[in-house]
Amino acid sequence: xxxxxxxxxxxxxxxxxxxxxxxxxxxxxxxxxxxxxxxxxxxxxxxxxxxxxxxxxxxxxxxxxxxxxxxxxxxxxxxxxxxxxxxxxxxxxxxxxxxxxxxxxxxxxxxxxxxxxxxxxxxxxxxxxxxxxxxxxxxxxxxxxxxxxxxxxxxxxxxxxxxxxxxxxxxxxxxxxxxxxxxxxxxxxxxxxxxxxxxxxxxxxxxxxxxxxxxxxxxxxxxxxxxxxxxxxxxxxxxxxxx
Numbered sequence: 680x681x682x683x684x685x686x687x688x689x690x691x692x693x694x695x696x697x698x699x700x701x702x703x704x705x706x707x708x709x710x711x712x713x714x715x716x717x718x719x720x721x722x723x724x725x726x727x728x729x730x731x732x733x734x735x736x737x738x739x740x741x742x743x744x745x746x747x748x749x750x751x752x753x754x755x756x757x758x759x760x761x762x763x764x765x766x767x768x769x770x771x772x773x774x775x776x777x778x779x780x781x782x783x784x785x786x787x788x789x790x791x792x793x794x795x796x797x798x799x800x801x802x803x804x805x806x807x808x809x810x811x812x813x814x815x816x817x818x819x820x821x822x823x824x825x826x827x828x829x830x831x832x833x834x835x836x837x838x839x840x841x842x843x844x845x846x847x848x849x850x851x852x853x854x855x856x857x858x859x860x861x862x863x864x865x866x867x868x869x870x871x872x873x874x875x876x877x878x879x880x881x882x883x884x885x886x887x888x889x890x891x892x893x894x895x896x897x898x899x900x901x902x903x904x905x906x907x908x909x910x911x912x913x914x915x916x917x918x919x920x921x922x
Contacts, residue, residue, distance in 0.1 A: 687711035688733035688804045693723030693749065694766065695741055703736070706793045712800075720744030728757045733804045736796070739767040739778065747781045754782035760828070760841050762803040766791070772876050779880045780887075784842045785873060802869045806845065816851035819897050819910030821889060823847055832889060832897075842867065843885045847908070850898070855909035857901045882906065 690707060694700040695718045704714045715730070717723035720741040727735050727749070735753070739746040746765060753759045765783040767774065778786050785799055816823045821832040828844055830837045839847070845867050850858055864878055882898070890896040899907050 687713070688800065689713045689715070689731075690800065691715045691717065691723065691726055691730070691732045691735045693717045693720070693727075693735065693741065693746070694738045695719060696738070703793055703796065707797065707800075710797060718742075720746065720749045724749045724752055727753050727761065728759060732761050734762045734764055734800050736764050736766065736800070737783070739765055739769065747777065750778075750781040750783055754838075754840070762806070762841060764796075764799055764803060772880070775876055776880050776883060779840065779842075779877075780884050782840050784840065785868075785877065805869060806867060816848065818851050818854045818908050821851075821897060823851055830889075832893060835892075837888055839885060839888050840881070842881050843888070846881060846885055847889075850906060850908035853907075855907055857905045857907045859905040863906065 687707075687710060690712050692700055692703060692707075692714055694703070694716075697718070700716055700718070704716060707714050715726055715732070717726055721743040723735075723737065723741070724744060737746045737749060741749070744752075746767075750763055750765070753761070753763070762785075763783045765778045765786040766789060767778065767786055768789045770788045775786060784803060787796060787799060814825050816825065819832075821830070823830050823844070825848055830839060830844065830847065846863065849863055849866055860878060864873065882900075886896070886898050890898055895910070895912055897908055897910060899909065899911070901907060
């Protein structure tokens with residue numbers, strides 16, 4: 680396996696189409712990245728679990744184990760938070776939701792431009808390499824420890840994707856202030872903004888984990904303004920006491 684290039688990154692490319700794999704690999708290596716390859720899901724999962732990559736580029740349709748199962752096992756069984764960029768020929772919102780729910784951080788629809796792939800890789804690597812400040816954030820009965828990435832609500836431990844944790848950290852730090860969609864997207868993806876479905880899909884999956892099983896929602900959409908994370912019941916109680 681190639682050594683990590685501190686200026687670019689170490690990438691695992693899991694792709695069974697040899698022509699695509701060679702094209703992407705050659706381009707990324709010319710750009711200063713080190714690239715490992717796997718042509719099936721079993722080999723890809725083994726490499727992703729055994730090594731420390733900056734990003735795993737994961738095709739959805741793979742022999743052995745498909746990309747969704749690889750991603751689920753990477754997140755669930757192996758507890759690896761390595762950023763995952765999923766490659767897929769499926770471009771419906773439902774397909775994107777399924778991929779993000781499995782734990783993917785971003786996706787790229789085939790056919791794609793390798794320059795866009797590299798831009799998305801750079802954004803994921805920059806985000807993942809940022810220093811994580813050690814703090815415990817609390818909104819209502821939900822707590823996020825940014826050092827250990829442990830998320831609980833009502834004493835129950837919750838599991839969300841790495842992008843979901845980043846979303847929560849942004850919204851919890853600003854709570855109860857409304858954060859615009861544009862500010863959230865730039866904080867997570869930098870200047871390489873995703874398509875319009877990506878943030879909405881992540882928020883949908885986040886709500887499903889942090890709000891749906893509980894009595895009251897904490898994540899709120901403010902029409903034409905953005906999003907806020909707040910315990911509205913507690914705010915109402917506090918306001919009534921002041922009054």
